[in-house]
Amino acid sequence: MKQRINTYQDAGAAIAKLAGLHENLSATFDQKLRHIIDIRVSLMNECHFCINMHTKEALEGGDTQDRVDALKHWQTSPLFDPRERAALAWAEALTRTASQDEIDALYGDLSGHFSKEESALLTVAVAHINAWNRIGIASYKH
Template identity: 40%
Template sequence: MNARFNYAKVYPEVLEKMMEMENFAKNSGIDIKLYELIKIRASQINGCAFCINMHTVDARKLGEEERRIYLLNAWKEAPYYSEKERAALELTEYVTKISEQGVPEEVYDRVRKQFQDKEFIALVVVINTINSWNRIAISTGMAAPN
């Protein structure tokens, strides 16, 4: 994909506001490795090569296991994720594809067994933030580096 234009140069306030949201999400209390797994998984669903590349690099820098990164798109079958991580990844998938069926009650219940009120909202903010980044990157033609 070729970059269509540099959105941050055209409208720097967009980058500024997105970075405010990013910083809020990053400091919301969600475990930093889980934070990166959520970003990778949503980016996989959305097909955002730029963000998949960025967040797999970031996850590795945090010491995330290679197999957990490689198998993220098959997390349901892979035995390497905790129940808490599974709940967050399931919520990531439903929120990312929210127009298909919303967030079913049984998914909400599974997530709420693992995350308290504030943590639940933090998860939703993290998921929404990466979905926004994905949509900006894909719409403006941002590509993963060579």
């Protein structure tokens, strides 16, 4: 990949704040779930740098290559439990900006698996990976 924009150098203070959010989420959010969310959203956004980085993190965190590979078609894969499915559906809806009716329905399912705090953290985690994806897409060309 060839670098187009050096956001770390040219927007260092803003990037430091985004990195601080990363640290907060690392301390407060289920990391195995976060890795699969990061990979799935990065696949949707076609951020190759992020896909590679988060795949490595997931594998180092104890997830399997089969599950990582199955994220392309998680809806039909038996490798994800109902809690993970609810989180992945929520992440996809927020990433592609689903209708309010769809978000309401998905939130109903989400609230059966996550507390209000966990749902809020999941929402922030989805926004966070989308922000990093946009930065990665803008910064690098392949």
